Amino acid sequence: MIKDLFQCSTQGRMTGDERREQILQAAVQLFSQRGFSGTTTKQIALASGVSEAMVFRHFETKDALYDAILDSKRSDDGVHRFPWEENEDLRLAMEAKDDFGVFYNLGLHALTKHHTDESFMRLLFFSALEEHKLAERFFGEFVSKVYEFIGNYISERQKDGAMRELDPKIVVRAYLGMLIHHSLNNILWDKQRRMMDISNEDAAKNFADILLNGIKN
Amino acid sequence: MIKDLFQCSTQGRMTGDERREQILQAAVQLFSQRGFSGTTTKQIALASGVSEAMVFRHFETKDALYDAILDSKRSDDGVHRFPWEENEDLRLAMEAKDDFGVFYNLGLHALTKHHTDESFMRLLFFSALEEHKLAERFFGEFVSKVYEFIGNYISERQKDGAMRELDPKIVVRAYLGMLIHHSLNNILWDKQRRMMDISNEDAAKNFADILLNGIKN
């Protein structure tokens, strides 16, 4: 594996899988920056350090390349893994019915992920606007599950008498709204953080605080 | 004016201004649906019912057409007019320091506007992703003013002792987050309202309710 990386960076020639991966990464970067129709296969080839023909050896069409991104994103870097599956703090807080812990960790987890995978966020938004199926699938496979899961937690806490009787879905939307909108601001409109410069921890803390006071009994 | 409309719909030949406006509208529609690079001048010409040459008689380049949209959006249909300038209920509520009235009306106003000008919303997001200057300008001229204005109201109410000492900017971000994210869901991901089907009034009511309970003293 170390040898692979060594080869990768020093020699011009790579194995098929290495090159495929490299083209894929270049495509992710470019599609996320300029959108699908704003990116040319020539640019992708150039960014991958190969000729255009190589792009088409690895991916039948430009569309197929887009689809391959989707699949790779799902399998390798756990974009589709749910917060409660990989965040121990969150799971413990849920068991303990520590509402602040739940919403704080959930928020921090989301904000951190948005921050570290900015290009995926942009890709998602582009694909939503351009109406590729990436966004649709992500919504169906991931977002709706999040609504369900957090919604269930809220229902439970309502039965406990800890939260007011609001539609859980609306509460989830309100909270995700704070989080996603905040990330969107950071990624799209206020990259220099001129309007607001705040750590993810502070943001998560404040949002959780506002929400929980807003819905507690 | 009635004659203008009559001419417009029945005769092939229009005055220059009429045609210009028609091309502009077609471009708004197409750019908002497919983005700038996803739209061709041929498509715009077709949608306007003229030849491509006419598009270039009225607008020097495709880019100039994009800029013209920006300018027209600003001048004619009041996209840049502030809620508190055109919403009497909101203004009255602010004078009366009726917090729920303020945030409810603000929210309803925003959601209604997003709903009726969906294509402008899409245009804004496209331009933010594609990094055209439309989004940047809108952010500088409109969004930042909204933050300032609502932020000031919150500061005032904090001095009155009616609201907790949270950073007003974060509160604004939280609330705008709920509103914009909700509209975004309706426009981009859940057009059929399968996940949540709720009137703008109910949404504004719930969001205002959550926020105000979240920040009250």
Place this chain on the structure above:
DNA sequence: GCGCCTAAAGTAAGTGCTTACTTACCGTAT
């Protein structure tokens, strides 16, 4: 070890079509 062979990595130079934009020319209302 050594050379040979083959599969696969790689490319230069296309293909036909589409793109943004132009030119040179009409028809008609005033």
Place this chain on the structure above:
DNA sequence: ATACGGTAAGTAAGCACTTACTTTAGGCGC
């Protein structure tokens, strides 16, 4: 009669994708 709304038919560059060919890594007989 001329100014203006309008078009048909371009142009050069760029697009997704292909073809026909070259280079190289590495397995295998010797």
